[in-house]
Amino acid sequence: MSSIPEASPPLWLLAELTYRCPLQCPYCSNPVEMAAAGEELDTEDWLRVLRQARGLGAAQLGFSGGEPLVRQDLEVLVAEASTLGFYSNLITSGVGLTGDRVRSLREAGLDHIQVSFQSSEPEVSALLSGSPKAFAHKLEMAQAVKAAGYPMVLNFVLHRHNIDQTEQILQLAHELGADYVELANTQYHGWALLNREQLMPTREQLQRAEQVTNAWREAHPDGMRIYFVVPDYFEDRPKPCMNGWAQMFLAVTPDGVALPCHSARNLPLEFPNVQQQDLESIWRHSDAFNAYRGFDWMREPCRSCPEKERDFGGCRCQAFALTGDAAQADPVCTKSNQRSLVDAALGAASAQESGAPGLRYRTLQASKDILARQV
Amino acid sequence: MDKGSIPRIHRHFRLQWEEAQGCHVLLYPEGMVKLNDSAALILGCVDGVRSVADIIAELTSRFPDVDGIASDIEEFMAAASTRRWLEFD
Numbered sequence: 001m002s003s004i005p006e007a008s009p010p011l012w013l014l015a016e017l018t019y020r021c022p023l024q025c026p027y028c029s030n031p032v033e034m035a036a037a038g039e040e041l042d043t044e045d046w047l048r049v050l051r052q053a054r055g056l057g058a059a060q061l062g063f064s065g066g067e068p069l070v071r072q073d074l075e076v077l078v079a080e081a082s083t084l085g086f087y088s089n090l091i092t093s094g095v096g097l098t099g100d101r102v103r104s105l106r107e108a109g110l111d112h113i114q115v116s117f118q119s120s121e122p123e124v125s126a127l128l129s130g131s132p133k134a135f136a137h138k139l140e141m142a143q144a145v146k147a148a149g150y151p152m153v154l155n156f157v158l159h160r161h162n163i164d165q166t167e168q169i170l171q172l173a174h175e176l177g178a179d180y181v182e183l184a185n186t187q188y189h190g191w192a193l194l195n196r197e198q199l200m201p202t203r204e205q206l207q208r209a210e211q212v213t214n215a216w217r218e219a220h221p222d223g224m225r226i227y228f229v230v231p232d233y234f235e236d237r238p239k240p241c242m243n244g245w246a247q248m249f250l251a252v253t254p255d256g257v258a259l260p261c262h263s264a265r266n267l268p269l270e271f272p273n274v275q276q277q278d279l280e281s282i283w284r285h286s287d288a289f290n291a292y293r294g295f296d297w298m299r300e301p302c303r304s305c306p307e308k309e310r311d312f313g314g315c316r317c318q319a320f321a322l323t324g325d326a327a328q329a330d331p332v333c334t335k336s337n338q339r340s341l342v343d344a345a346l347g348a349a350s351a352q353e354s355g356a357p358g359l360r361y362r363t364l365q366a367s368k369d370i371l372a373r374q375v
Numbered sequence: 376m377d378k379g380s381i382p383r384i385h386r387h388f389r390l391q392w393e394e395a396q397g398c399h400v401l402l403y404p405e406g407m408v409k410l411n412d413s414a415a416l417i418l419g420c421v422d423g424v425r426s427v428a429d430i431i432a433e434l435t436s437r438f439p440d441v442d443g444i445a446s447d448i449e450e451f452m453a454a455a456s457t458r459r460w461l462e463f464d
């Protein structure tokens with residue numbers, strides 16, 4: 001235990017205020033077991049979490065979910081965050097947002113609203129979100145966000161059903177006056193993992209999207225900033241997930257579970273709950289947060305690997321989801337003897353017929369059905 | 376760079392002291408940059424009123440022994456504006 005490094009401060013707090021959401025995105029990163037979560041934290045709990053996290057040194061705060069706008073106390077939480085000196089980000093689908101709410105959140109001190117889109121096309125958007133009206137509303141809300149003086153960040157989750165529209169997506173973002181665009185290829189956790197075969201693009205699709213993005217950047221050197229997040233399955237090395245386990249990122253779920261990564265909930269660890277323990281003892285002393293801190297927990301090939309300080313062995317959640325053991329190297333790594341799991345997934349996806357998606361939507365009922373089958 | 380121009384911290388960035396990190400940081404949507412002492416010192420003079428020349432004059436008089444301070448400040452301001460930390464009137 002002695003060689004577990006002294007915990008550096010959690011610079012990022014992700015407050016997942018609720019699992020409720022009016023949309024049903026099949027790439028949602030929420031856990032498929034979300035129906036088994038306990039009661040949502042109340043306002044007092046969240047205020048305490050914000051104060052404790054700020055006390056530990058957190059400076060960036062994300063309000064997400066589910067759809068955080070369904071929380072009626074959002075303005076109260078935003079106001080406290082602002083008083084505490086957080087830089088606060090609202091991560092929303094835009095559904096439930098109104099021009100009035102955009103302004104009241106601004107008055108409460110919110111720094112930034114990120115609106116996520118499913119697509120640049122209304123039809124694809126309706127197919128993916130399960131809502132025919134969402135797209136027009138998102139456009140309107142993106143404009144309201146801009147008009148209220150927030151920096152405008154638009155997020156598009158890319159997968160095989162929309163990645164060929166990268167050019168149209170960039171065009172749309174440009175016309176809306178975006179300051180930043182995130183082209184975030186799907187990360188395969190939660191519902192996205194369940195739908196992996198239907199969501200994974202082909203290598204050719206991915207290469208075209210990268211070319212389109214680079215060409216756009218060259219043609220608009222002073223334009224919006226574009227972040228293109230590459231899907232790690234196509235790489236030889238894993239991402240330095242969360243900059244290392246419990247190094248700078250802390251997530252709290254709707255029912256108060258503290259996690260070092262928002263997809264860690266179903267790892268076989270006892271994650272502490274903010275209703276029973278304060279964040280400082282959770283962050284510094286809990287077994288779950290210390291489980292993969294530093295390098296001592298590593299096995300081969302990571303243990304003796306010169307690259308371990310760059311990628312920290314990759315993502316624990318991905319290692320667990322694919323190999324059944326969270327202490328393995330992330331199987332994305334070609335040094336892992338389980339890389340074949342990732343290649344098999346790529347192969348299965350490219351053998352899929354395009355068109356008819358057969359996607360499994362993120363609904364409470366679907367989550368209950370999955371839980372019923374697990375028992 | 377026009378030394379008469381007046382820099383402002385770009386409206387999408389916020390400069391603040393972070394006790395836990397022991398340094399100044401710039402905060403922006405979902406991101407943060409840690410600043411070294413000289414960057415923080417220069418950005419701390421940026422108030423939307425003083426020009427580049429004013430800031431150079433002030434820091435030169437506060438640190439008379441530092442060689443090349445004027446060109447360091449100008450270089451930093453140019454780099455900061457490429458990164459969009461600063462905007463100029």
Ligand code: SF4
Nearest residue numbers: 021023025028066093
């Ligand atoms: S990804 Fe879609 S379903 Fe999941 S929380 Fe966001 S908007 Fe809701």
Ligand code: SF4
Nearest residue numbers: 302305307308313333
């Ligand atoms: S062996 Fe482990 S540490 Fe080395 S590159 Fe692969 S995942 Fe990273």
